Amino acid sequence: MKQTGPYDIDVVRAEWIGKKSEVKQGRYPVEYDAIRRHCHMVEDANPLYLDPELAAGTRFGAVIAPPVMADYFAGDGIWPKTDEGPQLMLLIPTPGDRMINLNQQMEFFRPVRVGDRLSRQMVIVDIYQKPIRLDPKAVWTAVETRITNQDGELVATIRNTLLIHREPEEVAADSS
Amino acid sequence: MSAPVITQRYWDDVKEGEEIPGFEMFLSETKMVEQVSGSQDFYPVHHDREFARGGGHPDVFFNTGFTRAALGRLLSDYAGTQGWVRKLEYSMRKMNRPGVTLKARGKVTRRYVDDDGNGLVDLDIWLENEKEGVTTPGSATVMLPRR
DSSP states (O other), rough: OOOOOOOOOOHHHHTTTTOBBEEESSSSSHHHHHHHHHHHHHTOHHHHHHHHHHTTSTTTTOOOOOOGHHHHTOOOSOOOOOOOOGGGGGOBBBBEEEEEEEEEEEEEEEBBTTOOOEEEEEEEEEEEEOOOOSTTEEEEEEEEEEEEEETSOOOEEEEEEEEOOOOOHHHHEEEE | OOOOOOOOOOOOGTTOOOOEEEEEEEOHHHHHHHHHHHHHHOGGTTOHHHHHHHTTTTSSOOOHHHHHHHHHHHHHHHHHTOOOOEEEEEOOOOOOOTSSSEEEEEEEEEEOOOOOEEEEOOOOOOEETTTTTTEEEEEEEEEEOOO
16 A cells, blocks of 8 residues: 655564455355456366366366466455455555566465355565665565365465555655 | 367476477467456556556556466466376566567476375476567476376
């Protein structure tokens, strides 16, 4: 969340590192058509994701979602808006509000089938300041999301490193 | 639907140092739209040129959901229907923008068996394009069936 005025990274770190969101179930069960759209964008014709008949004959027994979609199905989607408020990582005070996702580490423990219900919980694991070409006061945050299924089993963990920077005009105004 | 043929690889046949089959895809303006549809990521830096340039970027660029979907496809094609992608890590170092051909590539760095007897393969993986070179380096671990 954009903060104007003096910025103290040590205060932000002390207050925010270790904060967790509540465990929240995704809006809908895992569904075929979202998988189809995902596959369409990268021309992924894997029958495990797209062909119920073939998938039924595999060890999975049914269509599975591409593992990288775990957080998609554990989320609510962008619309309609929920009353949950912004995601935990968006509440971290930062001098700017332009974001770039820089690094992601994912681990996949179990298959996700159509009809499963996934839930997510986020924890903030790191916040630090490190200059980039666009902004000498850029802030980097690392957030881990744990994704579980309807039986409480861990499906995937996802660790994101996000860079948050100011717009060029804000950087210029700050240095003048 | 007619099922595409996916070759099943076996851990026993993997050699350290070998490249894995990749794929190429032209990043058209339509692909940019498919990216928004497939990822449901509506942050304007990925589809609105004026917004992207206002943030200091030379153009719009493909988003995280698209990037990892491409790497996910690379790995699940390699794993086949009997394998499993265990780990995926990647860094967004440079951008993939419309008008280039995206190439997804990978190379085997290690072949080993874990304590449970699973055949595992570690890989270096990456996305590249002709304008910016390697844009998205990463690594992965894939479990393959043993003969």
